[in-house]
Amino acid sequence: MKTKLIAPSLLAADFGNLQRDIEMVNQSQADWFHVDVMDGRFVPNISFGFPVMKTVQQHAKKFVDVHLMIVEPEKYVEEFIDHGADLVSVHYEACVHLHRTIHHIQSKGAKAGVVLNPSTPVLLLEDIIADVDLVLLMSVNPGFGGQKFIDNTYKKISETKDLILSNNSTALIQIDGGVNLDNASKLFEAGADVLVAGNAVFSAENPEKTIELLKI
Secondary structure (H helix, E strand, O other), rough: OOOOEEEHHHHOHHHHHHHHHHHHHHHHOOEEEEEEEOOOOOOOOEOOOHHHHHHHHOOOOOOOEEEOOOOHHHHHHHHHHHOOOEEEEEEEOOOOOOOHHHHHHOOOOOOEEEEEOOOOOOOOOOOOOOOOEEEEEOOOOOOOOOOOOOOOOHHHHHHHHHHHHHOOOOOOOEEEEOOEEEEEEEEHHHOOEEEEEEEHHHHOOOOHHHHHOOOO
């Protein structure tokens, strides 16, 4: 799988015109759709669930990346895959049986990712890094869009890259939170493979051009 990927986050899309925004991403140079699912328990916000996933499944023509910010994600991963998820990422902090959940996702034909909150150390992934397809580093505290980027993320990218290389892992590194035109190139240079961009894309005057610029 190629790297330097852009994944617009549908959390920042216009839900009154969701099909229009999905089609814009289809036509753009974006690589993935990023779908943030929040339950109001693991994070202090509620986003959306299967009805919205059904709309994404109907209209999205690119890779669908689902980020579960929910408690007990193992109860729902299979249904998200049934609703079109190509990759499902679960939080280290929310998943009691992480190894089992990662392999369950993969057994259903999807790729599996693990997510770390800003204060969770990368070294905790040592025993799972060889099994996952992606590591998602939260560069803001999860739960709300539009937050300021946490600079310590650059250090965590370096640590994650070292862990991947030392364990012969093929995992991609994804960054989610506060990604914009000011820091995208620096994040790629630091070792990130996939950048999630929400407000930077959907609040832009020209979202397709912004996606193009994020990839440079």
